[in-house]
Amino acid sequence: MESIKKSCIFYGAVINPKSLQSFSVSPQCLLAVDAIGNIDWIVDDVEPHTLQDVLASKGCIESEVIALREGEFIIPGFIDTHTHAPQVPNMGTGGQYELLDWLENVTFPTEAKFSDVNFARETYTSVVRRVIDSGTTTCCYYGSLHLEATKILADIVYAFGQRAFVGKCNMNRHCPGHYIEPSFEDSVADTQTLISYIRSLSPQQDNSSQEPLVQPILTPRFAISCTDDLLSSLGNLASSDPKLRIQTHISENKSEISFTRELFPSASSYAGVYDMFGLLRQNTILAHAVHLTEDEIDLIKSKDAGISHCPTSNFNLSSGIAPVGVYLDKGIKVGLGTDVSGGFNVSILNAIQNASVAAKVCSLQTGNSGSESSSMSAIYANKQLSIPSLFYLATIGGAAVCGLENQVGSFATGKSFDALIVNVRDEAGNPTIWGLDDTNFTNLSIEDKKKHLEGWLERFLFCGDDRNIERVYVQGTFVGGRTFRR
Numbered sequence: 424m425e426s427i428k429k430s431c432i433f434y435g436a437v438i439n440p441k442s443l444q445s446f447s448v449s450p451q452c453l454l455a456v457d458a459i460g461n462i463d464w465i466v467d468d469v470e471p472h473t474l475q476d477v478l479a480s481k482g483c484i485e486s487e488v489i490a491l492r493e494g495e496f497i498i499p500g501f502i503d504t505h506t507h508a509p510q511v512p513n514m515g516t517g518g519q520y521e522l523l524d525w526l527e528n529v530t531f532p533t534e535a536k537f538s539d540v541n542f543a544r545e546t547y548t549s550v551v552r553r554v555i556d557s558g559t560t561t562c563c564y565y566g567s568l569h570l571e572a573t574k575i576l577a578d579i580v581y582a583f584g585q586r587a588f589v590g591k592c593n594m595n596r597h598c599p600g601h602y603i604e605p606s607f608e609d610s611v612a613d614t615q616t617l618i619s620y621i622r623s624l625s626p627q628q629d630n631s632s633q634e635p636l637v638q639p640i641l642t643p644r645f646a647i648s649c650t651d652d653l654l655s656s657l658g659n660l661a662s663s664d665p666k667l668r669i670q671t672h673i674s675e676n677k678s679e680i681s682f683t684r685e686l687f688p689s690a691s692s693y694a695g696v697y698d699m700f701g702l703l704r705q706n707t708i709l710a711h712a713v714h715l716t717e718d719e720i721d722l723i724k725s726k727d728a729g730i731s732h733c734p735t736s737n738f739n740l741s742s743g744i745a746p747v748g749v750y751l752d753k754g755i756k757v758g759l760g761t762d763v764s765g766g767f768n769v770s771i772l773n774a775i776q777n778a779s780v781a782a783k784v785c786s787l788q789t790g791n792s793g794s795e796s797s798s799m800s801a802i803y804a805n806k807q808l809s810i811p812s813l814f815y816l817a818t819i820g821g822a823a824v825c826g827l828e829n830q831v832g833s834f835a836t837g838k839s840f841d842a843l844i845v846n847v848r849d850e851a852g853n854p855t856i857w858g859l860d861d862t863n864f865t866n867l868s869i870e871d872k873k874k875h876l877e878g879w880l881e882r883f884l885f886c887g888d889d890r891n892i893e894r895v896y897v898q899g900t901f902v903g904g905r906t907f908r909r
């Protein structure tokens with residue numbers, strides 16, 4: 424792994440998400456990263472002829488400056504708030520099923536293979552490489568139910584330098600006999616062992632406010648696959664460890680919801696099941712949330728839990744469309760998830776594209792594509808998602824869902840430099856991006872350059888792929904991308 428051994432300075436275009444409604448575009452930005460990978464300072468508009476003076480004023484005359492070319496720009500790394508590492512080999516298969524049949528016929532047979540640690544090592548090496556090269560700098564991984572295989576996944580993530588949460592699935596009922604945990608006690612014991620193991624990989628530094636790169640996460644697969652005593656033990660574990668994140672599925676599919684209600688008759692709702700066991704809190708990541716009731720939306724908001732919107736998977740498994748705009752209007756934290764292999768692409772770019780389509784379908788169904796809204800307070804419900812909104816969900820939104828909004832998701836002094844260098848020049852080799860036309864570009868005004876950059880960002884979000892992701896940085900370290908040398 425090539426790393427930045429000393430401070431490093433980037434000079435070129437930087438696009439920085441600010442809110443659901445805006446991002447900043449700086450065509451001539453100077454951004455300095457310190458020796459531990461945090462952003463030291465940012466100067467927004469530096470004319471080439473003043474570059475040396477600005478560097479001198481910062482005491483950085485000797486520093487290495489990486490100058491970007493026209494058609495290259497820096498954005499924060501993407502955050503995938505929901506994916507399943509052992510399902511990557513299944514991508515693009517099983518789309519004829521809905522959730523419960525898909526689990527039985529496609530997912531569980533593949534996940535069961537991860538009892539073989541050699542298979543796990545080989546597969547996860549390829550999986551993590553692909554995820555990083557696709558521009559995901561922070562990833563919430565579900566492993567299989569196996570302790571050893573999930574330790575290997577954490578080892579690989581750590582060795583490759585990605586920021587991640589890694590959990591093993593808790594599942595002790597309603598799973599096939601060959602792929603189920605023998606008891607709730609075994610499930611909890613393995614979970615505790617995994618938590619200690621992952622925390623030993625990169626211990627928290629006492630003097631650092633920053634969290635370790637790789638962290639454990641509680642992963643009750645979903646309510647159906649966990650007995651009451653398992654959920655109750657996991658709730659106790661969570662309450663003794665407030666920083667421990669929790670990830671699970673919620674309200675993805677109508678058959679799943681009815682079965683859950685049957686299994687937990689005393690719970691007020693599906694969300695109520697997790698709440699009843701102490702698993703719904705400010706660092707819980709709920710994947711899907713396609714069919715929540717009003718009461719569940721209010722409960723999730725009151726607990727400040729986050730939602731991982733996985734539109735590709737929701738289309739592919741015919742689950743439905745999550746009303747993301749409603750959640751955003753409520754002020755619920757929302758990020759994007761690929762949900763491989765319910766989703767058929769490891770790239771958050773694909774989630775962005777399908778989130779856009781999903782929101783457009785919502786707006787068409789309600790006849791609300793224009794400026795009217797059903798309620799005066801509705802800003803996002805049943806409307807298209809704008810480019811700033813999509814960019815925000817993929818970056819800051821995901822960071823907030825993970826509880827990392829002060830550390831990653833955008834660029835600011837003191838935050839970690841988790842970033843992508845994007846290249847939309849023809850040389851990147853992606854035929855779907857009508858790339859840079861650099862005739863006269865250098866003579867454009869700053870305002871015109873900003874307009875070009877906005878256009879390139881939109882083309883990248885909708886037509887880009889890993890060929891356009893030249894470099895991937897996590898905590899200031901160059902960890903992947905098209906030009907990464909292994």
Ligand SMILES: [Zn+2]
Pocket residue numbers: 505506507672710762765
């Ligand atoms: Zn999932």
